[in-house]
Amino acid sequence: xxxxxxxxxxxxxxxxxxxxxxxxxxxxxxxxxxxxxxxxxxxxxxxxxxxxxxxxxxxxxxxxxxxxxxxxxxxxxxxxxxxxxxxxxxxxxxxxxxxxxxxxxxxxxxxxxxxxxxxxxxxxxxxxxxxxxxxxxxxxxxxxxxxxxxxxxxxxxxxxxxxxxxxxxxxxxxxxxxxxxxxxxxxxxxxxxxxxxxxx
Numbered sequence: 438x439x440x441x442x443x444x445x446x447x448x449x450x451x452x453x454x455x456x457x458x459x460x461x462x463x464x465x466x467x468x469x470x471x472x473x474x475x476x477x478x479x480x481x482x483x484x485x486x487x488x489x490x491x492x493x494x495x496x497x498x499x500x501x502x503x504x505x506x507x508x509x510x511x512x513x514x515x516x517x518x519x520x521x522x523x524x525x526x527x528x529x530x531x532x533x534x535x536x537x538x539x540x541x542x543x544x545x546x547x548x549x550x551x552x553x554x555x556x557x558x559x560x561x562x563x564x565x566x567x568x569x570x571x572x573x574x575x576x577x578x579x580x581x582x583x584x585x586x587x588x589x590x591x592x593x594x595x596x597x598x599x600x601x602x603x604x605x606x607x608x609x610x611x612x613x614x615x616x617x618x619x620x621x622x623x624x625x626x627x628x629x630x631x632x633x634x635x636x637x
Contacts, residue, residue, distance in 0.1 A: 438489060440478055442471050443519055451527040456621040461609045462612065469605055470518045477511035484508070492516055500590040512583030517566060520587075520599045526628035533553070536633040543577035550579070551623050554600075557581040558619040564603040570594030571637055598632040 445466060450459040477495075481487045487495055487508065495512045499505035522606070537547060544550040550569070558567035561581040568580050568587070572594045580593055588596045600622050607618035 438481070438491075440464075440474050440481075440492065440515060442474050442589055443522065445522055447527050448524075452525060452626060455527065455529065455625040456610060456618075457525070457626060458610050461606070464609065465601075465606055466522065470515070473511050473514040473518065477508070480508045480511060493625055496587075496590050500586075509590075510585045513587055513590060516589065517585060517601065518597060519589050520596060521601050523631045524581040524598050524600070525622075525626050525630050526624050526631070529626040529628050530624050532629040533633050536636065539577050539636065550577075551620075553579045554623060555616065555619045558600055558602050561602050567600045567602060568596050569632060571597055571635070575637065582607075595637060597633060597635045598627060598629070600627075 445462070446560050447513075449462040452462065453459055471556055481495075487498070492512060492515060492530060494518060495508065499509035499512060502509070507514065531568050532547060544553060554567055554569060557579045558581065561567060561583070563583070565581060565583040566587065568582065570578050570588050572578050577597070578594060580588065582588070582591065587599070600619065602615060602619070607615060611618040611621075615624045
């Protein structure tokens with residue numbers, strides 16, 4: 438099985454009016470994500486144990502295995518970015534009713550959810566991700582992961598909405614202002630319909 442870079446569901450310029458420039462998408466999707474895919478395919482080609490396995494199976498096999506740390510980094514980032522491109526929308530920011538009800542039940546209000554998510558995203562030291570997850574008991578929560586780690590690997594819950602907080606995801610548009618990037622994502626770019634579709 439050869440892994441491939443997925444096409445975006447929107448043009449490279451489609452998010453510019455909402456705070457994510459064409460340059461950012463061209464660099465992030467076409468260069469950074471492609472590099473993860475290329476490296477992952479290189480690992481798979483050289484390791485018979487990985488051949489024929491799905492991306493999710495490779496993540497489960499390689500997570501927390503020091504000997505396969507390089508494999509996990511590439512596989513985790515490939516999975517994370519597939520999720521991330523779907524978590525963005527040119528018409529983002531609107532929260533559908535079923536998800537809103539879940540957010541209010543779990544966090545108290547939508548504003549409290551956004552505050553918790555922003556705290557997770559801005560306090561992730563260095564590179565990593567912030568996630569809205571659904572826990573095993575059905576409630577929603579917020580978590581953060583370092584580098585290429587994700588809730589799929591940790592078993593912490595089902596990823597509903599993930600935000601990349603590696604500097605390459607925001608530096609062109611927001612320079613070092615990660616809090617502004619996170620707020621802009623939550624208010625203008627987040628595809629909450631996608632998040633709702635991930636609910637159990």
